Amino acid sequence: MLKLEHIGIAVKDLTASVPLFEKLLNSLCYKTESVETEQVNTAFFKTGDTKIELLESSNTNGVIAKYIEKKGEGIHHIAFEVADIEAEMARLQTEGFVLLNEKPKQGADNKLVCFLHPKTTNGVLVELCQEMRVEI
Ligand code: ZN
Numbered sequence: 001m002l003k004l005e006h007i008g009i010a011v012k013d014l015t016a017s018v019p020l021f022e023k024l025l026n027s028l029c030y031k032t033e034s035v036e037t038e039q040v041n042t043a044f045f046k047t048g049d050t051k052i053e054l055l056e057s058s059n060t061n062g063v064i065a066k067y068i069e070k071k072g073e074g075i076h077h078i079a080f081e082v083a084d085i086e087a088e089m090a091r092l093q094t095e096g097f098v099l100l101n102e103k104p105k106q107g108a109d110n111k112l113v114c115f116l117h118p119k120t121t122n123g124v125l126v127e128l129c130q131e132m133r134v135e136i
Contacts, residue, residue: 007077030045033109038063039058039062042056043056080127080129098119098120100116
């Protein structure tokens with residue numbers, strides 16, 4: 001794993017949480033993005049080399065809505081950048097970790113992502129992400 005890429009935080013309402021985190025971090029949200037396949041709206045902040053990703057459900061039945069219903073707002077996942085996501089997924093599977101998706105899927109922020117089941121990672125939802133290369 002190359003570095004801690006971002007921390008994902010589940011929030012109920014981006015219109016309230018974006019200004020809150022802008023105040024907290026003293027830095028403006030630089031990007032918002034909706035990921036329809038995940039039923040989520042995201043907002044990104046830079047904190048040095050790492051980012052904060054706020055996640056709001058775009059749908060009352062979305063995974064983030066369900067998460068907040070169960071656990072409330074708060075840290076949802078931590079994401080590590082990897083150089084080769086398929087190789088890393090194969091390595092982790094061999095080590096006994098349970099992957100939540102068998103193939104990398106398209107996530108926010110131009111990334112391929114894969115999540116590990118929290119039951120194999122001490123309750124922490126871990127995301128692997130790899131920057132997608134733009135074909136020219
Ligand atoms: Zn994430």
